[in-house]
Amino acid sequence: MNLRFWLFSILSSAALCAGSSAQAQTRVGEAVVIQNEVVRVAATTTPINVGDSMLRDETVRTGTDSAARFVMADSTNLSLGPSATLKLDRTVFNDERSYRDVAIRMTTGAFRFVTGRSDKAAYKITTPLATIGVRGTTLDILSQRGRSVVVLQDGAASVCTKSSQCVQLTQPGDTAIITSTGGRVSITKSNTPPWTFAANCAASAGLCAVNQYAGASPTIMPAVQDDGMLCGR
Secondary structure (H helix, E strand, O other): HHHHHHHHHHHHHHHHHHHHHOOOEEEEEEEEEEEEOOOEEOOOOOEEEOEEEOOOOOOOEOOOOOOEEEOOOOEEEEEEEEOOEEEEEEEEEEEOOOEEEEEEEEEEEEEEEEEOOOOHHHHHOOOEEEEEEOOOOOEEEEOOOOEEEEEEEHHHHHHHHOOOOEEEOOOOOOEEEEEEEOOOEEEEEEOOOOEEEEEEEEOEEEEOOOOOOOOOOOOOOOOOOOOOOOOOO
């Protein structure tokens, strides 16, 4: 094979793969409240502004004295308090306005989660210590080093440790407290929350409002048709 032609083919394939990767960034929601420092975290950090897209498989972080609220394509509302980190692990669309499978990892900080129109079984929320199953719900979630707190505001939820110790939250105020001490994880249930997201709501106008998905339909790029080997998959 002519060396020049071979090099051209390799470079063209690399460009095609890079283009395909860029197209794979799917819009799954929109920023509706941004207070102070809110960034998406990748190879570099990029500021997020009101109206910016929330993308599949991305990490969002708020700074000190900062907050954010995102409305996802199925009208799920996600609010983040100060110094919070959230990762969209997985989002699989059922159609343009609902998800078949969505996984949200709340790594650290305070959050409020209000379900949208997707089937509730589609949602999987995790903290480093807990897995939360949703059944039509407004939840306040606090993730700290060695401790997670899940407070039910409306609906119902199941909260489990990784060793499958579970509690059921069925009444407003029901709270699951998961702690890790010396490598031992325990879960308890209370109806007297030690914490709620309400203080963050009071500090930032609009942070705890609930909106329908405010923007246009999410941009769902068609899958690139190739043999899967060209780009190393």
